[in-house]
Amino acid sequence: MIDRALIKNAGNNQQKKLEVQKQMKVDNNTIRMVKQDKTIEFNSIKEVQNLGESDKNLKLIVFEKKVFNINSYIEIHPGGSQILEQYLNCEIDEPFNETGHTVQAKQLFNEIPLIGFLKNEPQNSIQQHDSKIPANEAKDFRLNREIEGLNGYVITRKQWNPDYEKGLIWQLWKAELSIDQYLAFIEEPKALLNRKGHIKMYDNKLLQLGVQVHWSHAIFGWVSLILYNVWQAQLSITDQVLSLIFGFMIWTITEYCLHRFVFHFEKIWAPPTRVFQIFNFITHGMHHAFPNETYGVITPVLPAMLFAISIIDPQARRIIPEEYAGIVLAGFYLGFLTYDLVHHFLHHSSPQNNYFRNLKIYHMQHHYKNGNAGYGVICKFWDKVFQTELKK
Template identity: 25%
Template structure:
């Protein structure tokens, strides 16, 4: 049995704390996805409580990939209560209302539909998305270690958008899992002293302040290129020591990259520059993983003709 909701009930969930939408007569609670929406949270909040069927397939305003439709299944909570569905609903179940998962208010489902109803292809809401790829609700390492996926299948699956609240768990053991988590501030705490050390060494070896600054900035630019190449080719390039200053700049560029990458994924970003880069980077994840490799800027995507056109 699956829950039925009226249009009025769906419209009552129209804010960031409890955001519901309908798509093809199905009801979705996308509250946990609002801040992660690749196009920005405003686009999804503007449609909160409404039907998005036409919007999802509109090529001019906001065309969505097949993966986006598959990801929507993760947020399915029921079906829209239409004349067609209510006519075939089992009357005995009408008094068995349940509280929806948002839990933000007291609105409850008005009905259920019978699984034997020929008007629907029912989805088991409790065990949905149990497909043959990794189950994101369980530790991932052992699943992958014991899997027999082909390379082609694996590459196809990892580039299909999936979303869960919080982080996916890597290990079943809490002692191993804690080693996979690093607070954001550890990066600058660890690396800024390395930056200062290299700048000091550069000065101590007789390089003038003006040249230190020049090589430092060259190192920052170097990192932006490394950022692009690492993201695209998963290779590392180590700079030769003409100065420690350039190495310091590269380290500093890495800090900017890592902080920006974390910021784009986990924060409600500033509108200036970062809003555009968040949309751009999430488009790399959700729309086309074969472009949009830059994180802090689009410079190298433009140079190498891999810029995503949004």
């Protein structure tokens, strides 16, 4: 005889699955939220687990009794996807709070698709709650509103709210923000949940094309310059290797100083001018406002190479003996290329190697926990020397 309870449970689970499918649409394995009239009420954590295990496109977590589908977010989680994978279909309140997430991190839940609510307190609940949210009041807690024209970005703002169909630079210039408004905008990380959209910096198509740099462009440009300098060297293999390493080390201290004193100049002094805001936003502010923007990490190749050839190269050759200058510069440029690529993949991949996995977590702490420390990107050495190392 078939157990009627099992049939009833299977029927309930199928009904919830159908409700989720009505709320969602699947496009190239990417689940995106569409306008919904209601949320699902789950009677137990077991129901959440059953639903999550029944559909590979659902990656569910429960936070503060809200059930979220993190399918579109898991790969860009600052700590890597592996961390979230171990908590799928579970309540994450305790590990979330123990990790010491910031207010900004908690606000990211406003951008993640909300599936429903956990009705009853499970027996093995991690965290007790004094109140429950009835399903009939849970219309859509995911957003205060959706910003049209964002092409994938879902942002809840209380301060500056630009039009994402237009270039941000010109809007920032016209907005005449106070310095506090500007800093609030760039210091609140905003998640990219739909990879089809990209932040528009400029209305001019040529300028916009110049900042949309693929990582392969950096390899092609900088490797050409590196090989040219190596080819010109008239040194022994030993001297070439030592000079190359020396140039690379010069880059690491340059990287630290640039990141700390130029890119984060606002930590030292933030003049209340539009010129400062534009300069800061172009150089680094945009990257902190949208840390997961695909085209927001790699340095525009053409302007950077022109600067290197016209400014860095002649100045270096005045200081470094001629026979060593080319190969030292090659090491310096190799360091810069390494920085650019490592920085990109820290943001847009889940490293399996222990060193790079720890480096990713370290750099994400700089973005999501403490922007006043952790300036090293390819290594922590200078953070340790100058006592700006982030502590776990």
